[in-house]
Amino acid sequence: MxxxxxxxxxxxxxxxxxxxxxxxARIGKIHTNHGILTTPALLPVVNPNILTIEPREMWDxxxxxxxxxxxxxxxxxxxxRKQALEQGVHELLNFPGVIMxxxxxxxxxxxxxxxxxxxxIVEFQRDIGVDIGTMLDVFGRPDMTRExxxxxxxxxxxxxxxxxxxxxxxLLLNGPIQxxxxxxLRAESxxxxxxxxxxxxxxxxxPIGGIVPLMxxxxxxxxxxxxxxxxxxxxxxxxxxxxxCGHPMLFPLCIALGAxxxxxxAYALFAKDGRILSEEGTHRIESAVEWPVSSxxxxxxxxxxxxxxxxxxxxxxxxxxxxxxxxxxxxxCREAIRNGxxxxxxxxxSHASPYLxxxxxxxxxxxxxxxxxxxxxxxxxxxxSTDPVRPxxxxxxxxxxxxxxxxxxxxxxxxxxxxxxxxxxGSTGPPxxxxxxxxxxxxxxxxxxxxxxxxxxxxxxxxxxxxxxxGIIPYSLEDLSPWCRVEGxxxxxxxxxxxxxxxxxxxxxxLQDTPLEYRTASDNEGMMKSEIKTWLDRCSTVDRLAVLxxxxxxxxxxITDGMNVRHSKTGRPVNILLGERHLFSPRLxxxxxxxxxxxxxxxxxxxxxxxxxxxxxxxxxHLRTHPGIARVTIHSDAxxxxxxxxxxxxxxxxGADEWVTVGQPCLIVDENGSLVAHxxxxxxxxxxxxxxxxxxxxxRDGVLT
Numbered sequence: 001m002x003x004x005x006x007x008x009x010x011x012x013x014x015x016x017x018x019x020x021x022x023x024x025a026r027i028g029k030i031h032t033n034h035g036i037l038t039t040p041a042l043l044p045v046v047n048p049n050i051l052t053i054e055p056r057e058m059w060d061x062x063x064x065x066x067x068x069x070x071x072x073x074x075x076x077x078x079x080x081r082k083q084a085l086e087q088g089v090h091e092l093l094n095f096p097g098v099i100m101x102x103x104x105x106x107x108x109x110x111x112x113x114x115x116x117x118x119x120x121i122v123e124f125q126r127d128i129g130v131d132i133g134t135m136l137d138v139f140g141r142p143d144m145t146r147e148x149x150x151x152x153x154x155x156x157x158x159x160x161x162x163x164x165x166x167x168x169x170x171l172l173l174n175g176p177i178q179x180x181x182x183x184x185l186r187a188e189s190x191x192x193x194x195x196x197x198x199x200x201x202x203x204x205x206x207p208i209g210g211i212v213p214l215m216x217x218x219x220x221x222x223x224x225x226x227x228x229x230x231x232x233x234x235x236x237x238x239x240x241x242x243x244x245c246g247h248p249m250l251f252p253l254c255i256a257l258g259a260x261x262x263x264x265x266a267y268a269l270f271a272k273d274g275r276i277l278s279e280e281g282t283h284r285i286e287s288a289v290e291w292p293v294s295s296x297x298x299x300x301x302x303x304x305x306x307x308x309x310x311x312x313x314x315x316x317x318x319x320x321x322x323x324x325x326x327x328x329x330x331x332x333c334r335e336a337i338r339n340g341x342x343x344x345x346x347x348x349x350s351h352a353s354p355y356l357x358x359x360x361x362x363x364x365x366x367x368x369x370x371x372x373x374x375x376x377x378x379x380x381x382x383x384x385s386t387d388p389v390r391p392x393x394x395x396x397x398x399x400x401x402x403x404x405x406x407x408x409x410x411x412x413x414x415x416x417x418x419x420x421x422x423x424x425x426g427s428t429g430p431p432x433x434x435x436x437x438x439x440x441x442x443x444x445x446x447x448x449x450x451x452x453x454x455x456x457x458x459x460x461x462x463x464x465x466x467x468x469x470x471g472i473i474p475y476s477l478e479d480l481s482p483w484c485r486v487e488g489x490x491x492x493x494x495x496x497x498x499x500x501x502x503x504x505x506x507x508x509x510x511l512q513d514t515p516l517e518y519r520t521a522s523d524n525e526g527m528m529k530s531e532i533k534t535w536l537d538r539c540s541t542v543d544r545l546a547v548l549x550x551x552x553x554x555x556x557x558x559i560t561d562g563m564n565v566r567h568s569k570t571g572r573p574v575n576i577l578l579g580e581r582h583l584f585s586p587r588l589x590x591x592x593x594x595x596x597x598x599x600x601x602x603x604x605x606x607x608x609x610x611x612x613x614x615x616x617x618x619x620x621x622h623l624r625t626h627p628g629i630a631r632v633t634i635h636s637d638a639x640x641x642x643x644x645x646x647x648x649x650x651x652x653x654x655g656a657d658e659w660v661t662v663g664q665p666c667l668i669v670d671e672n673g674s675l676v677a678h679x680x681x682x683x684x685x686x687x688x689x690x691x692x693x694x695x696x697x698x699x700r701d702g703v704l705t
């Protein structure tokens with residue numbers, strides 16, 4: 001067989017690189033001896049004794065770059081074992097890509113026991129040239145007692161060391177997570193397996209095992225509880241594999257929660273049973289007149305013609321359809337990660353099944369309750385690893401307020417926004433009245449500009465807010481995503497400014513007794529006074545620095561004192577200047593703020609504490625109000641390159657502030673705290689502490705350029 005999938009670089013073997021992300025969902029690269037596998041990916045299960053679709057066809061016609069087979073089945077079959085040992089598993093299956101193998105654990109679940117030893121099965125996988133093998137763990141069935149599950153977790157963890165020793169240098173090894181439906185045992189198993197080490201070797205992938213019975217009985221609530229609990233204690237530099245999950249309907253939510261790999265024989269088993277997969281469920285062909293879902297493998301036949309085929313031919317046709325649908329949904333998921341809509345896709349798919357919808361709603365309830373359970377901790381990490389600002393539109397729906405990036409944006413707004421310290425006419429003190437603008441669609445600066453001018457000329461000390469479907473927001477942030485990007489909402493519905501649904505609550509900022517007025521857009525097209533416009537531009541800049549960068553409003557006011565603004569033809573600020581120095585650029589596509597080098601220097605001048613020279617073990621970054629702009633400290637070897645404008649790569653980060661926010665500005669400093677560059681973070685602090693490949697910070701400017 002011609003080698004068509006060259007090995008990765010020796011120094012990259014086993015590394016997992018994150019290329020794109022949307023919160024916990026990520027497009028990654030696993031570096032193996034038979035190529036670099038892009039995730040999220042499904043590995044079709046291939047039984048070497050029963051080949052419904054040839055592995056080579058999966059590679060050539062379906063673009064599957066990896067598959068999974070069972071090493072125990074090969075080991076037990078004398079002819080297959082001999083051929084695999086002599087020629088290698090890739091020749092045995094005629095597949096040039098990545099081959100993962102299971103160890104016989106599932107067979108022990110089905111048949112009660114296996115005959116192979118713990119080290120023996122790992123050594124066999126190593127000797128036949130497997131890329132990613134699996135240790136022989138203990139399958140924890142949902143119907144087991146807690147004591148039996150505890151034993152499964154303990155025995156699996158004990159076997160881990162011997163299995164890692166037996167793997168050798170080149171075999172990457174799966175470290176399965178057990179624990180049944182017990183959240184605490186799932187978290188314990190994940191913690192122990194993640195920490196397992198033998199001679200410097202650790203597990204490369206962590207499959208979540210023991211969940212096939214949950215999927216078979218559509219116990220999706222228990223399934224996702226197990227997934228979230230397991231992920232709560234897994235390091236972010238290792239891919240997570242959902243063992244036995246192969247239905248396209250489940251992919252979006254699993255991926256949104258952090259899954260990277262899937263495997264299943266469903267494509268063949270369902271086809272054998274006369275069923276076809278779709279993104280929204282499963283369909284039997286026995287009474288179909290037309291196809292409920294399309295693929296190139298069905299378009300030449302009617303359902304009746306397929307039913308009239310002999311069973312082998314019919315199974316192959318349906319299996320090819322199932323593989324195509326599977327790949328299509330995974331492509332859709334990867335594209336959703338790229339454009340920031342994976343959670344929206346998961347929402348839509350949740351309506352495909354009442355059991356899946358119930359599970360989705362329970363996840364939403366955990367988010368809302370801020371639970372400290374393992375699933376709650378995992379969901380919290382998902383929320384605060386999500387870029388709160390994105391340029392894409394925000395489709396309105398019943399689940400909108402529980403979307404992770406919206407929760408993150410709202411939390412930052414709630415904790416960091418402050419009332420102005422002074423007003424456009426130079427007066428100080430608390431506002432005299434509150435006005436909530438409502439009834440118009442974005443862009444709100446255009447819709448409400450004349451009204452705002454009238455209000456502020458009449459009473460300069462007015463606190464201005466805009467009514468949105470997500471609650472009220474300060475008028476100074478009227479063009480900030482996600483609030484200005486909601487589509488399909490009814491803006492005539494007024495949100496109670498003191499309700500729990502509103503991130504800015506008047507009673508929390510001491511305005512509950514201040515006179516309140518609701519205003520709609522004015523037909524008056526009078527010009528806004530330059531003093532008011534200048535004051536609004538400055539408020540907008542200071543508030544963005546506070547909310548997105550954690551800068552104290554007083555510090556923001558100090559560095560913007562005397563600022564001037566260059567506006568676009570439509571009157572929107574595009575450059576914030578101080579004399580001839582370009583400080584910041586408000587982004588027109590999402591309302592965020594980009595730093596210029598002079599702005600980074602100004603923010604750096606506000607920092608008077610030592611740079612981070614390590615990584616905090618805490619996870620309370622979202623609780624901080626104005627900690628200052630986050631800093632990332634890099635190794636001295638990287639300073640010349642980053643200072644010249646190169647990206648900060650994982651492996652060269654030696655410390656980071658825990659409140660560093662994915663997608664938002666940060667400063668890059670050396671070990672002495674001197675400014676080296678600035679950019680937008682591509683990772684959380686935890687990811688920077690463990691990742692060894694990929695981009696940690698996307699640099700905008702280096703001080704040496």
